[in-house]
Amino acid sequence: METVIIKHPFNKRDFPEMVIALGFFDGVHKGHQEVILTARKEAEKRQLKCGVMTFFPHPKEVLRKVEEVQYLTSLEKKEELIASLGVDYLFIVEFTKTFAELNPQQFVDGYLIDFNVKHVVAGFDYSYGRLGKGTMETLPFHSRNKLSYTVVDKVEDNGRKISSTNIRLALDEGDIQLVNDYLGRTYETEGTVIQGEQRGRTIGYPTANIKSTGRTHLPTTGVYAVELKIKGQWRHGVCNVGYKPTFHDKKQLGLSVEVHVFDFSGNIYGEDVVIRWHGNIRSEKKFQSVEELIEQINNDVIVARKILKKQEKSTSVYNNT
Structure with a gap:
């Protein structure tokens, strides 16, 4: 797996055609694994490379000015776990106020189409662009139908959503x-x-x-x-x-x-x-x-x-x- 660190604005480089999974993926828990493995299956089916795009630091630190977020995985551990899932490329985007100001169209053009992405996989609650106004349903519009997508539904355990938030709550309860x-x-x-x-x-x-x-x-x-x-x-x-x-x-x-x-x-x-x-x-x-x-x-x-x-x-x- 090749790890690519990205600081906005990013100097465009050539990548092979790929399927990409989008998300923050803190913890790389079972729900995240489902998203990434779905992307890998789509890539294999289409005979394309498989990529994952994540971000650091957490958007809450940049946008809400909260105290330092305590992560479920260090950046190094996240990289290790994602690599173990058979991914070809890991893109780590530095999340800054400037990056956060990209509108949905700019994000799709600059970070998906320019990366040679052909298909996008994300969780049901994923959003992109300024104020999270872009969703998977708006992706065809923002990509001018250049991108197809798969939405992965929430993964549950005994009726409860497996999420980073619920894992943190469980840690706080011991x-x-x-x-x-x-x-x-x-x-x-x-x-x-x-x-x-x-x-x-x-x-x-x-x-x-x-x-x-x-x-x-x-x-x-x-x-x-x-x-x-x-x-x-x-x-x-x-x-x-x-x-x-x-x-x-x-x-x-x-x-x-x-x-x-x-x-x-x-x-x-x-x-x-x-x-x-x-x-x-x-x-x-x-x-x-x-x-x-x-x-x-x-x-x-x-x-x-x-x-x-x-x-x-x-x-x-x-x-x-």
Whole structure:
């Protein structure tokens, strides 16, 4: 797959005839996969190349001036996942105020027709051009009938739409099982191991304190069964996301992410790591004593091991990439 970074205005270059999937694709969840795989099938049927066009940063950051969006996938992870779906070209368009001002006609002419696109695939709620005034139904008009299109209906699970918004809501509720079901793989976040308070080692549970990178959306506070990728190797562990209320007033030190890795010792400060989130064990709580906390951690480790052993039998194909 060739990745093409585009900054508006884009110097036109020649591309082979292609079918293209349009969308932001944050998370590359099952709904997004349906759109991209539909585009690939159309490309194979028409004997054309298959492309995907996505955007960065999120339009909300540019148009609504909201705080930084927390993503379900880093740009690098999104690229990796899309490549795994058999795509020939990935176009990453830098979303700016100038780009957002393109009217539907300008977008179709400059970013579809000029890219040698012959067929467009998008979700039922996709829109393009200034204020989102262009829709798939207006595409024939804006392309002067040069483009055909396929609309992919919403993908549901038990009557609920699989969407990036609903995945974020599930993360905010700590429902890791639902998150992973919607994604079709185990949710991951990236980070770097930094120096913490080193209190864990004094109670027999040393932890890796992880500073998140890539602006990925963390699950809500609580204790989770996780895997941690250290120097290319996945290791089982238990993770606490929270404010350590047993030792600090709430939010005194800010949110921390700490992973106790089973059967592991070694200095990993400064290492880039990846956390895979497998299951929610419990909510964070304040304990009356350190002894009570240690007893609870003992139980958390037992539960985490059971969850991880069960998950090993049902690992998604995505997790082998």
